[in-house]
Amino acid sequence: MDNSPARHLFQVIARVLAFLVPLVAVIWVLAIPQRMGFLIYPEQVAALMLGAALCVAFSRDAATSSGPKLLIDAVLAILALSVGAYVYVRFPVLSEGSHLYPTEAFILGLLVALLVLEGLRRVVGWTLVIITLTMFCYALWGHLVPGPLRGRGQEFADVMRFIGTDSAGTWGSALQIAAFVVVIFVLFGGVLLAVGGGDFFTQIATRFAGRGPGNTAKIAVVASGLFGSISGSAVSNVMSTGVMTIPMMRRSGFRPDQAGAIESVASTGGQLAPPVMGAAAFLMAELLQMPYKSILLAAILPAVIYYLSLYVQIDFIARRDDHRSADWIEHRPMRQVIADGWLPLAAFVVLLGSIFAWNTRAEVAAIWALGLIVVVALGFWVLRVVNVSWGPAVSPKELAAGITKTGGQVCDVLLICAAAGMIIGLLATTGLGFSLSLFLIQFGGQNLFGLLVVTAIVGIVLGLGLPTTGVYLLLATMTAPALVQLGIPSLSAHMFVFYYGMLSMITPPIALAAYAAASISGAPQIRTGVQAFRFGWIAYFLPFLFIYKPGLLMSGPWYDIAYVFASSVAALALVSAALIGHALGRIPLPARIGAAVLGIAMIAPLRQIGPAALEFGVSALGIAVIAIYVLRMRSGPGTMTALRD
Structure with a gap:
């Protein structure tokens, strides 16, 4: 038949x-x-x-x-x-x-x-x-x-x-946020790419990476981060940008497993990078009854540290393995990049301006930015029909295809959020949510750090079979209330579970983003997953800083925010150098161990276990060691290390 x-x-x-x-x-x-x-x-x-x-x-x-x-x-x-x-x-x-x-x-x-x-x-x-x-x-x-x-x-x-x-179950807030916010931003991202947003991001990344060692991998980091902040999906971002960046990295000398790992870590970070982030960020804003712009501001410094850590590791590896600059990559003048990508840039200006300057709801701001793209692109298409070719034109057929693709992509999110709504509602009606929170509060009252570790492990385990949105919703319902009851700021608690819901993408044995990248690079999946775990090491520490050093989330006086950020950057440089065994020059094993210990000590919340002077002293020592090392390397032989001296 x-x-x-x-x-x-x-x-x-x-x-x-x-x-x-x-x-x-x-x-x-x-x-x-x-x-x-x-x-x-x-x-x-x-x-x-x-x-x-x-x-x-x-x-x-x-x-x-x-x-x-x-x-x-x-x-x-x-x-x-x-x-x-x-x-x-x-x-x-x-x-x-x-x-x-x-x-x-x-x-x-x-x-x-x-x-x-x-x-x-x-x-x-x-x-x-x-x-x-x-x-x-x-x-x-x-x-x-x-x-x-x-x-x-x-x-x-x-x-x-x-x-x-x-209304507290299937049809509740989880499904409504997916239907009325996430769908809008996915549509915005799809249309943005259709009018040249992808090429604009790639050229911006190329200009940002420059011509230094390992610049192909640095381009991949910036481009994948920009793409990922729009798409909000690690795996789809790997499959869309990785087909270009992974072969480029391999051509410049990076091993297949390194190339796949770098792409997967960069793509995963897009879920935590403003201005769009992923679906979970919109859910967080709704659950916390907080303006979306507050979530964006809180996410800026962690995202910068995440990508800066990956960037620094790439630079150290490129210097260690003598990966020369890939001069065959086209570098357009910045004026031309802006001229070619002015429409995606204008859309971002409208989006962020509406959110921050006029306090517009995020989804409404996205529609205004989307409307700008559609009107301008269709207008240029009309001009092209009458043989006037100018600007990023999109035909009605192409626009309809983009909208249809968006609808297909968001169906999965709608189903996940419907199931999450069922679970959240049943947690409330059965009393399990209250009982579980009380149990965790009692446990955390005796050992807060232990509760955080348990929450982190649960987040990673759940993430082995669930997307970030589903993991975040479950943890935000089951464990975040207990953290808040223990005196942790609600934003810090929710950012903690949000990060650990995301990390399963690069955590073996089921590192979905890393395995997707491995399918492109041709490297063994497990090896790529282990490399991704190493490249993304900073992300496993950052959530604890949200709890013990809330300045990283833009909370507190400016000098505390500046101190936490500066000490975290110095710590990531020390630990990255220790992991790779190379910075501006080769680092011997004893110095590597010392750098790792000092870097981790700088991240640790020493103010919680001793006087504040102890933490400030360790941070000052770490920054001084880095400064002395750089000065020695710039003035002395290339193989000397200040740490060894």
């Missing part, structure tokens, strides 16, 4: 819905229904978008299936879209009176749970499905759990009614 017409139909359905999902988000953020006099709840729109996202996921599978599987996928796709539409219509009634329609609410919740779990299984694997099912089991039989985590058992029908109709 020929299933080609049916498969083609579902291809069309997937494309149409993927195109509509971002447009619905734009319409809602601009409050167009409200301006027209319609009273619509955000939960209704989020449900409609989730139904469309599920339909896209099932339709994509149906487009490549045959036989019974095609029929199953087709039924699930139609059912998903129908459920989303049904919730859109019935939510105002069921949210207030589900007890008046118990059977309807039960069936609806059951369908929502089954569809979301099956969609999750297909797009992100089993990990989040298992976690969600475990939470369902706890909701049903939590009263049988012994000890302090004993919960309140609920009836299966009540749990399903909660899943299908309650």
Whole structure:
């Protein structure tokens, strides 16, 4: 039997819905229904978008299936879209009176749970499905759990009614942020790249890296960081920029595993680099009820230190292994770079100006920047049609393709956030969230550092099977409240769990970003993962500084912020030199050990265990050692090291 017409139909359905999902988000953020006099709840729109996202996921599978599987996928796709539409219509009634329609609410919740779990299984694997099912089991039989985590058992029908109709569950803040904020920024990033943003970032990176040793890897770091700050996805960033940067690094002399590791660490850091960051940053702003610009400001110094550490290590390796400057790379004059990339630059000015100067909501600011790009690019396309070729033109067909691609990308995020909403809601209704926080508070009251280590390990383990957004939402619900109750500033606590949710991307044995880079470089996966772990070492220390040295998050007086930043930069230089065995010259083993110990001591919160003079003294010693070393190397023989003297 020929299933080609049916498969083609579902291809069309997937494309149409993927195109509509971002447009619905734009319409809602601009409050167009409200301006027209319609009273619509955000939960209704989020449900409609989730139904469309599920339909896209099932339709994509149906487009490549045959036989019974095609029929199953087709039924699930139609059912998903129908459920989303049904919730859109019935939510105002069921949210207030589900007890008046118990059977309807039960069936609806059951369908929502089954569809979301099956969609999750297909797009992100089993990990989040298992976690969600475990939470369902706890909701049903939590009263049988012994000890302090004993919960309140609920009836299966009540749990399903909660899943299908309650604003604190599936249709809550997690899904709404994904639907109305994350979608907008992903769309902004996609359209930005379509008008030459990619080439603009690459040329900026080329100018920034200069012509020094290892400049190909330095270009990769800057370019991948810029790309990653827009895309917010480590793996997709590796696959998009790595095909260019990894061969370039290999050509200049870097080993395949080094090239893959550098690309994966640079791409992973895009999730923590302003101005866009990743989906988790928007969730953090909502959970903390904090302006998005406050999250951006807090993320600046950690992002600078993260990328500066990688940059310094590349420079030391290039000097050690004698990687010459790659003079074959084109270096356009900065004036030409700005002239060619003025539209992406103008879009960023509008975005950041709206957020910081006019206090516009982040998603609205992104729409203004997006509108600028679309209007200008389509205008240039019209001029090109009449044989006037000037400026970055985008045809309506290309624009529609970009919007459709965005819709396909955000479907996964919508499913993850829907499941996270279920988990967050069940944590609240069962009392597990309170019990877990109380248990962690008691543990942390005796050993705060131990609690932080446990939280870090849990974040990395969860991240082995979940994207950063899912890990952050779980940790922000389960562990961050306990840290806050122990007196840690809420922003520091949430940034801590955010970072450790991201680090699984470069942490073996399942370093997804590193393994994606290995598929391009041709290096063994494990070896690339280990190299990525080494290159990204600073990221494992930074979250602890958020807790013990909040100046790194722009909290406190300016002199404390400056001190924490300067001491952290000096520490990363010492530890990087110790790891590589080379800085401006070769460093012998005893000096390497001394540099590593001194660098780690500079990072350590010595003020917590001794007088402040101890920490300041160690930091002053570290900075003095670096200064003496540089002066000696500049004035003496190239093989001499001040540390050895």
